[in-house]
Amino acid sequence: xxxxxxxxxxxxxxxxxxxxxxxxxxxxxxxxxxxxxxxxxxxxxxxxxxxxxxxxxxxxxxxxxxxxxxxxxxxxxxxxxxxxxxxxxxxxxxxxxxxxxxxxxxxxxxxxxxxxxxxxxxxxxxxxxxxxxxxxxxxxxxxxxxxxxxxxxxxxxxxxxxxxxxxxxxxxxxxxxxxxxxxxxxxxxxxxxxxxxxxxxxxxxxxxxxxxxxxxxxxxxxxxxxxxxxxxxxxxxx
Amino acid sequence: xxxxxxxxxxxxxxxxxxxxxxxxxxxxxxxxxxxxxxxxxxxxxxxxxxxxxxxxxxxxxxxxxxxxxxxxxxxxxxxxxxxxxxxxxxxxxxxxxxxxxxxxxxxxxxxxxxxxxxxxxxxxxxxxxxxxxxxxxxxxxxxxxxxxxxxxxxxxxxxxxxxxxxxxxxxxxxxxxxxxxxxxxxxxxxxxxxxxxxxxxxxxxxxxxxxxxxxxxxxxxxxxxxxxxxxxxxxxxxxxxxxxxxxxxxxxxxxxxxxxxxxxxxxxxxxxxxxxxxxxxxxxxxxxxxxxxxxxxxxxxxxxxxxxxxx
Numbered sequence: 001x002x003x004x005x006x007x008x009x010x011x012x013x014x015x016x017x018x019x020x021x022x023x024x025x026x027x028x029x030x031x032x033x034x035x036x037x038x039x040x041x042x043x044x045x046x047x048x049x050x051x052x053x054x055x056x057x058x059x060x061x062x063x064x065x066x067x068x069x070x071x072x073x074x075x076x077x078x079x080x081x082x083x084x085x086x087x088x089x090x091x092x093x094x095x096x097x098x099x100x101x102x103x104x105x106x107x108x109x110x111x112x113x114x115x116x117x118x119x120x121x122x123x124x125x126x127x128x129x130x131x132x133x134x135x136x137x138x139x140x141x142x143x144x145x146x147x148x149x150x151x152x153x154x155x156x157x158x159x160x161x162x163x164x165x166x167x168x169x170x171x172x173x174x175x176x177x178x179x180x181x182x183x184x185x186x187x188x189x190x191x192x193x194x195x196x197x198x199x200x201x202x203x204x205x206x207x208x209x210x211x212x213x214x215x216x217x218x219x220x221x222x223x224x225x226x227x228x229x230x231x232x233x234x235x236x237x238x
Numbered sequence: 239x240x241x242x243x244x245x246x247x248x249x250x251x252x253x254x255x256x257x258x259x260x261x262x263x264x265x266x267x268x269x270x271x272x273x274x275x276x277x278x279x280x281x282x283x284x285x286x287x288x289x290x291x292x293x294x295x296x297x298x299x300x301x302x303x304x305x306x307x308x309x310x311x312x313x314x315x316x317x318x319x320x321x322x323x324x325x326x327x328x329x330x331x332x333x334x335x336x337x338x339x340x341x342x343x344x345x346x347x348x349x350x351x352x353x354x355x356x357x358x359x360x361x362x363x364x365x366x367x368x369x370x371x372x373x374x375x376x377x378x379x380x381x382x383x384x385x386x387x388x389x390x391x392x393x394x395x396x397x398x399x400x401x402x403x404x405x406x407x408x409x410x411x412x413x414x415x416x417x418x419x420x421x422x423x424x425x426x427x428x429x430x431x432x433x434x435x436x437x438x439x440x441x442x443x444x445x446x447x448x449x450x451x452x453x454x455x456x457x458x459x460x461x462x463x464x465x466x467x468x469x470x471x472x473x474x475x476x477x478x479x480x481x482x483x484x485x486x487x488x489x490x491x492x493x494x495x496x497x498x499x500x501x502x503x504x505x506x507x508x509x510x511x512x513x514x515x516x517x518x519x520x521x522x523x524x525x526x527x528x529x530x531x532x533x534x535x536x537x538x539x540x541x542x543x544x545x546x547x548x549x
Binding site: 003004007010011014079080081083084085086087088089090091092233234236237238 | 288291293294295310312313314315316318320322324326327328330339340342343344345385
């Protein structure tokens with residue numbers, strides 16, 4: 001497992017997209033610093049909620065995970081190196097799991113740390129608020145990683161699939177239609193952040209509780225990981 | 239046949255992609271020793287090898303290795319080494335790291351020694367710490383072979399392993415493959431050049447247009463090819479005189495002149511026809527404009543045989 005984890009992490013971190021990701025994850029921290037130095041009538045809690053919900057959970061986290069997780073298998077399908085992994089005596093889940101962890105390690109963890117740091121700066125070192133943000137974002141990163149890793153293996157148009165999911169399904173439909181919120185990773189992420197710190201995100205209309213968020217994210221992680229294993233077993237490897 | 243179970247059994251395998259038939263109704267059994275899959279580019283060799291290795295499924299038919307189905311049976315890969323036709327590697331790794339990675343994923347126990355032995359076998363000890371993107375094509379092929387055999391598998395599937403190698407590297411790799419075969423392994427080598435596998439393989443399966451065209455050793459293959467009548471159209475300045483000259487040389491089965499005035503000849507001995515045609519034309523002062531095999535399925539065989547003989 002560690003061999004594939006290390007290999008994938010090097011593949012993902014070595015690509016040019018890592019610079020884009022670095023730029024994206026620095027934005028919340030920059031926003032936090034700006035909040036501290038600039039005059040504002042907005043309270044620190046309101047600003048922290050806005051950064052968490054509107055900037056990170058709705059934009060940076062899904063975009064970063066989309067870039068990395070679709071490449072976890074996608075780049076190996078493209079350059080035809082996937083055969084080096086599948087022609088090994090490994091149960092297919094032992095190939096899928098490290099791919100998923102690698103994209104969280106390279107993409108999700110920096111976003112979660114960036115979010116936690118930004119909230120800590122904005123909230124004057126409120127450790128509980130920062131930890132809640134980091135944990136929620138990390139769980140969301142795993143759920144996005146599972147979804148987009150599957151997409152990278154299942155379709156050549158994984159980026160388009162991901163963009164439609166993030167900016168149409170999650171940002172528009174699931175944000176306004178209560179009936180489909182249980183199918184939104186963004187909603188799970190925010191529900192967990194709010195659940196871990198009751199003072200957070202109370203300005204948002206969150207219909208899911210923390211438990212529902214955790215269960216929902218876990219179902220997404222397990223279901224899409226299983227789909228990826230199934231796909232990897234049946235795929236025609238180029 | 240020695241009565242033992244064949245290593246590979248391919249039973250009526252067909253594979254098509256979006257309506258295009260890549261492999262059609264191929265059945266064969268492969269035993270220990272070196273076996274060649276020979277055929278021109280596009281003959282279906284790679285598709286068949288990929289189906290044997292379980293990288294792709296079959297549209298029809300079955301493949302078994304060591305008596306087990308290979309598709310969806312990853313534990314079997316402990317006993318298989320497959321070198322694909324694609325030369326892509328993880329460019330950011332050194333040669334040694336690449337072989338080491340493959341050994342780890344195979345679960346090799348004596349890692350250090352296995353990696354060192356594999357790299358030594360392909361004679362790349364001096365270059366093992368260089369990154370793969372710095373390698374020549376031939377060196378990359380050799381390091382890929384080292385990664386393929388690092389877990390000491392009893393079955394090796396090598397898709398065009400000599401591609402990209404210079405003459406010295408080719409001779410070395412041919413020796414390596416021959417030695418591995420002599421140790422009792424089953425080795426399948428694909429090639430589109432007859433000359434490459436002439437001295438290498440105990441047995442040859444010839445594929446043309448997705449089908450198994452002939453099987454046997456080198457001599458048997460040549461004989462079977464020669465035994466099949468070739469239909470060839472010859473565009474010349476004097477069709478009737480050329481026909482008379484070729485008939486006199488006794489290299490034709492039949493001859494006719496089509497509506498456009500081109501000669502259509504049928505021969506079972508294409509090599510003799512190749513030799514006779516220019517000499518008859520020169521002797522009778524006939525200009526040859528075009529010589530074209532008319533049987534599509536044999537055209538490519540004709541071409542590669544000519545290429546293989548010439549190189």
